[in-house]
Amino acid sequence: MSDVGVTVKKSEDFSEWYTQVIVKSGMADYAPVKGCMIFREHSYAIWEKIQQIFDEKIKATGHRNVYFPLFIPESFLKKEAEHFAGFTPEVAWVTMGGDTPLEEKLALRPTSETIMYATFAKWIRSWRDLPIKINQWCNIIRWDTKGTKLFLRTREFLWQEGHTAHATKEEADQEVMQILNEYKDVMENYLAIPVLTGKKSESDKFPGALYTTALEAIMPDGKALQMGTSHQLGQNFSKVFKIKFLDQDEKEQYVWQTSWGFSTRMIGALVMVHGDDKGLVLPPRVAPIQVAIVPIPYKDANSKEILAKAQQIYEKLQKQDIQVVLDDRAEYTPGWKFNEWELKGVPVRIEIGPRDVKQKQVTLARRDTFEKVAVKEEKVLNAVEELLEKIQKNLFNKARKFLEENITTVKTYSEFKKVLRKKGGFIRACWCSSPECEEKIKEETGATIRIVPLKKEKTFTECIYCGEKAKEVVYFARAY
């Protein structure tokens, strides 16, 4: 880490604060290639935690990891018309291998439905081959021409994409919901970010899907961020790619499919939602470093004794699988170290000074509230474990409170526009279900339907835009 800490306040210049926190904490950096970023140690370690958590979940439910090629022939992308229309504008194309122009240009995967499903057709013959439940962790390329935003909008990012094939629609529906719930669990119980879940409107669903479900979080600036999606693909792709099977009655059927993904953009949400003016604040369950021990040797005190004590506590915590570092670097002062670990968002700092040694105690400092508490040496393990749980809960509760305060029910379009202008957040309103009204609202305000609740909510006015009979209650927001 070079330079000093974050020089702007989160409340004053959110965008600049976001970039500074990420770059200065060692999470990420801009790459020397336009539109790309470097995932440095501190963010990649969070990604590894997320991978571990989710991977265990999907393996427990019978999914297996695979790896399909990065390259997708143009002809494959073209097979599903909606899909092609949806992705082609932002595809990067390989046209040369060495000095030789390619016969057919190759897309770098913007998503892998087409390359995978061309092969599913070969693998699936009978009901015995079903279900197929696979997933891959990989890089994804989308040639966005808008400005780069670290984690949220880059031309390359990392994600997981699950792809399944089933004998019946019901089974595929269940898969879509099961994954939606697993995603929610990861986001709320690990990242400590509460989400709204629901379906996307017809015009906003995944290109080629029957319907799309999504998870949406709210950021401190009032904008929504899509955290993940789980799609019921129906038989759209199976009909195009001829993925058929003989059922138990020897009748030929097309498979029902799902696909679902979340990406490294979640790390951007993590920064935005929990960070403060001092830098990152990481929820303990995804923090690569949960505890930093900083010995504070004074000239006139016995610094050897302090270091020995620090070492002892380090070993005790490590043995219990707590991710802990002992920061005994001689070239930095304790104050400098405090700042660094705060910038990096480490949930708990343990300070050990001469007074602590004398009184057989240590000082625990919470990253989320800055509270400090002295704890007797023999109780340090329990105290740290409890504190980590407390911090995890506190971060989630704070974020949930913010989410709840930022859902506003409106009855008129002028109210809608006013809330959007003054406060942002999710706006709960009634809608006639027509894509025209949806499009007009988007044009005039920049707000889109983020989700249509899975459990239909009772309408309470006419359509907010056209005044015709409303068919459903939906949640609008401006979004990243």
Add this chain to the structure above:
Amino acid sequence: MSDVGVTVKKSEDFSEWYTQVIVKSGMADYAPVKGCMIFREHSYAIWEKIQQIFDEKIKATGHRNVYFPLFIPESFLKKEAEHFAGFTPEVAWVTMGGDTPLEEKLALRPTSETIMYATFAKWIRSWRDLPIKINQWCNIIRWDTKGTKLFLRTREFLWQEGHTAHATKEEADQEVMQILNEYKDVMENYLAIPVLTGKKSESDKFPGALYTTALEAIMPDGKALQMGTSHQLGQNFSKVFKIKFLDQDEKEQYVWQTSWGFSTRMIGALVMVHGDDKGLVLPPRVAPIQVAIVPIPYKDANSKEILAKAQQIYEKLQKQDIQVVLDDRAEYTPGWKFNEWELKGVPVRIEIGPRDVKQKQVTLARRDTFEKVAVKEEKVLNAVEELLEKIQKNLFNKARKFLEENITTVKTYSEFKKVLRKKGGFIRACWCSSPECEEKIKEETGATIRIVPLKKEKTFTECIYCGEKAKEVVYFARAY
């Protein structure tokens, strides 16, 4: 799994056998994109095991994972002349983003030295910032124009690449050797593949390196396979990319660098070295499934009791972290299942039939030797654990014996050519150290110097090719 088992013998058509084993066992498949492959569940799970084993090792020695962009501007590749010359012929180029031609064409990483080191220059200022020890797990693109061979030669493959920067040459030398030793440990003690280690000759070192160390294994057809490399880059890249630091005396210095990698081609070696006419044979430490339990219900016996017993044993093994499946599928016969688990290389099969239940025993079948042994129920856990260890050792010992038998010392060039023609394997011979002789031998025989031993061996003839004074003993082979 479709179709029947492997239809050719390993000893009769090695190349066809290799492909059949891989495709029929569900390890991999050809992709519908030329030169590419699909890593299916069964090989990706092995890759995950290898990742886990090596990741733990490098993290324990202070390395951290990161992720750098796939895209490398042409100008970066060009900065180190040897490096550019070495990689450019097999680079895939992105020239279009959506409909728009790019200003500068972008290489898909054939390796990441240049993109990483352009950024190292920004991160490193002082001796306090050193060492940098990072690694990434990623996809790699090399636009090979030769025929595709699953795992061994494909245009995209997966690997890890470590990159480090140090204050001194000694430190970098140590890093190179440390990694070489870790690689050797993974290959010998997990993959059960013995390797020769040493340096590459000057003409065969990594483009841009000071020297390259490598690990070489021997395949059953007598060809060598490079399993991994660890490079001392010296200051070649740091001078080009201006990666400088102020040392403790405030003097400006260039850093010393290393890079090192192994790839999914190791999985190809695993298939070749251990497989047999029935299919894969996996060493227990990297087998995704270590034990398959197959209940054998007969009509006239109590099949419920058999299933209950199988379930009991399944749970007992699973609790001890043994990777076990209970194959209770009703739609397949026990015989069919035996074949499938053999094809997939599962080290131990547990058979439970009516006789076993009656005698309170189970039957363990070894994949490597096909031996069967009855074991009392209460001893099954110990017996399985012991058997897995035994199989691991047996596979390594067999492979080591084969390696030893396939190192032939020769004193004349005609002997050299005869051994190469009749037997292959490593040929140990004396060499004058001139690139001209090395090149001539390659032209005339197809054999290259695979390694120059780290500990110089005593020469025993003149140079095998030119008859001048020999400077060293080296190991030649034809290689994949």
